[in-house]
Amino acid sequence: MSKIEVRDLKYSYENGIEVLKGISLTFDQISTAIIGQNGAGKTTFVKLLKGLLKPSSGCILINGKDTQDTTVAELSKDIGLVFQNPNDQIFKSKVIDEIMFGPLNIGQSPEKAKSNAEQALEMVGLEDRRYDNPYDLNLSDRKLVGLASVIAMDPEILILDEPTIAQDYAGKEKIKGIIKKLQDQGKLILTIIHDMDFVAETFERVVVFNQGKVLLEGNTREVFNNSRLLKEAGLESPHVTQLGKKLGYNQTFLTVEELVQGHRVRQGHGTRFLFHQ
Numbered sequence: 001m002s003k004i005e006v007r008d009l010k011y012s013y014e015n016g017i018e019v020l021k022g023i024s025l026t027f028d029q030i031s032t033a034i035i036g037q038n039g040a041g042k043t044t045f046v047k048l049l050k051g052l053l054k055p056s057s058g059c060i061l062i063n064g065k066d067t068q069d070t071t072v073a074e075l076s077k078d079i080g081l082v083f084q085n086p087n088d089q090i091f092k093s094k095v096i097d098e099i100m101f102g103p104l105n106i107g108q109s110p111e112k113a114k115s116n117a118e119q120a121l122e123m124v125g126l127e128d129r130r131y132d133n134p135y136d137l138n139l140s141d142r143k144l145v146g147l148a149s150v151i152a153m154d155p156e157i158l159i160l161d162e163p164t165i166a167q168d169y170a171g172k173e174k175i176k177g178i179i180k181k182l183q184d185q186g187k188l189i190l191t192i193i194h195d196m197d198f199v200a201e202t203f204e205r206v207v208v209f210n211q212g213k214v215l216l217e218g219n220t221r222e223v224f225n226n227s228r229l230l231k232e233a234g235l236e237s238p239h240v241t242q243l244g245k246k247l248g249y250n251q252t253f254l255t256v257e258e259l260v261q262g263h264r265v266r267q268g269h270g271t272r273f274l275f276h277q
Contacts (some may be wrong), residue, residue: 002063002188003028009058011044017237019044021212033199036209037234042192043179046159051075077106080150084161086142094128095145102153120148123178139166160191164198176202200238208233215262225252
């Protein structure tokens, strides 16, 4: 089972500004969204997890490996990062070559890299575009190429940086399905994201960053029920959660289906709800 342990993590840039101020968290198989305003420390935190930055103090253990003593290349076998902007990640002239690059770079045989790339392409629905130039694809599909290139490396941990940017409803549903498949494979999935609706529908746990600290963390329903601390962090609940409260429900709804179900139950059977609060 994959595991990330973060112990009293602090990080300051060279100008002396402290960005992270003592973060202690554990991540296991529960899918987790890290949310917070710009400047809260989310991106710095993810770079530290990936080994792109080293802690000023404290430590991070990735499957027992201390990132202080492990190279980025070595960590790449355990943890993969899908960039927010795929243009920062893509540089090959064919989709298949782009997706095979990572697996080959971490030591997979050409045969294994090709097989993993083909499976990843099928998972993201781009198997018919394998020989296209990635820059002939629209931004939404280029993001899927970036995702496939990390999936093909077969890391136990995947971090998705703003996965829903440039995605329409169908694209978001596709990514939601991919996350579910990766979870079913036993992968640990983390994301940093501003899309609260997607978080509510997809992730089991939420961590709220605010000014370099963890302000709130817990299961998704509990976090989105805490409007006071969300407001302190400059965040809002998902739209369906807000609508439920405006309609007079005490329950915290995470999906439209829950709201519809709750309304039907209230209309016909009092206040009994069919999901756990």
